[in-house]
Amino acid sequence: MPTQSHHIDNKTLTAALKAEAARLGFVACGIAPADATPESAGRLREWLASGAHGDMLWMEERAEQRGSPAGLWPDVRSVVMLGMSYAPAEDPLRLADAPGVARISTYAQGQDYHDVVKKGLKALARWLVDQAGGDLKVFVDTAPVMEKPLAEAAGLGWQGKHTNLVSRDHGSWLFLGAIMTTLELEPDGGHRGTCGSCDACQIACPTQAFPAPYRIDARRCISYLTIENKGPIPREFRVAMGNRIYGCDDCLAVCPWNKFAAAAAANRAFSARAELAAPEIGDLLELDDAGFRAVFSGSPIKRIGRDRMVRNALIAAGNDGGEGLLPAVTRLLDDPAPVVRGAAAWALGRIDPEGFARESTTRSADADEDVRTEWLSAPPPCG
CATH class of the missing domain: 1.25.10.10 (Leucine-rich Repeat Variant)
Known part of the structure; x- marks a missing residue:
């Protein structure tokens, strides 16, 4: 998207950005500096070296880009991380012993989240350019982006012991998307883990x-x-x-933490x-x-x-x-x-x-x- 010249107070902009994100169906929105996760690249290299990624060779092939936002796009200054809820209305484990019936993961029982989340990201990106200019890129899942560490750095939650993001408000049921921008946006504080002794x-x-x-x-x-x-x-x-x-x-x-996740907050899609x-x-x-x-x-x-x-x-x-x-x-x-x-x-x-x-x-x-x-x-x- 083309760079424009705008002058707007950072705090006012970020508050308006989060309000617009909520209007578009995102239940969580936070901002992290592009360099907020310096440890991610090393952890990724260690994990790949152990072979724990199996046949997901695409993770190896783009490991340098995946290791940091700047590795993917050198011009990035801020990352807007967003979460869209898919909290289920029923217990996902209810069919564990049901004869003759198969179980599909909750996230895949509705519309394709790639399409739904990306549509919201593009709409929010257009709004941001209109308000403040800058260049930007949007990502949801398929690009080499470490969404979960960035979401933690942006204050959306923390990576739990199961390695997925956990939110105080939305439990484990969040689809993540990212907007990388050349703007220097007001960052949110990171969110440290609170799994405690729970296993x-x-x-x-x-x-x-x-x-x-x-x-x-x-x-x-x-x-x-x-x-x-x-x-x-x-x-x-x-x-x-x-x-x-x-x-x-x-x-x-x-x-x-899922006891705080309300199915009413989930996107109907x-x-x-x-x-x-x-x-x-x-x-x-x-x-x-x-x-x-x-x-x-x-x-x-x-x-x-x-x-x-x-x-x-x-x-x-x-x-x-x-x-x-x-x-x-x-x-x-x-x-x-x-x-x-x-x-x-x-x-x-x-x-x-x-x-x-x-x-x-x-x-x-x-x-x-x-x-x-x-x-x-x-x-x-x-x-």
Whole structure:
């Protein structure tokens, strides 16, 4: 956006900026100097060196830009951090033991947050240029920006022991966006952590993805496994996945600070769509490419594609153990995608061990390498 020349009192500007942000649907707004998180680059390098990012190679490739706002844009002077609430109206854990039903992470049950948040960011950016000039850039999630440390530096909350942002007012349910600007805006004070001795999020993690408080090993995280991981789900995590087919809310949902998060503050765009609030596992197993696109149009889930979704649903089917799922599971043994065929073999072994034994004698010899491994390694039966 073009630079303009304006003269306006900084405190007046920041107060008006926050009021406009609230009008546009942001429940949190704070400002940090561009150099407010000098420790972020070192922590990122250490985390990447440990390999905890798994196959998210894009984090390595743009690590220098991700390490600091100036690394991404040398002209930046201030960062406006914004939060939009998606606080759920119901307990995210309510479907943990529901037979035949799959669980989708709260954040993905409504409209795609990328689109909703970016629309608000662009509107606020236009307002800021009109009021004070300067050049700026807007970011939401997909760019190499360390949103959570910057949000902490801007006073929106703190990074909890689960590594996500925690807000005193909105708990763990905030989508974050950033506006970088060449303006020298009045900064807010940073927000230091107040998790204290609480370790609820650490205990709740089904796959022990936290090697220590404030550290996450993405390779063990169900959100990573169901979304970022393109290959077979590692066998050691399958049973722990339960009926989770896209993401996981457990570490967020148990955070005591969520008692202050009001669902009324959530943007209505993120309200759960009926077909995503409690989808039937059997329906998901029937999806082809066209069906997948139709169901998940306008949802962030669309990015993983049909094969990964059906792979995840097959793991849920195996954990569910319902015999009514057997026809779909058996049909998927011949799916074109190896990752689907392998998951189907595992699900069959969980639901029908005898059927698995019969099929393995005829299928293992001609199967792809990954799928052959499934046939040669009988899964523990359900129950």
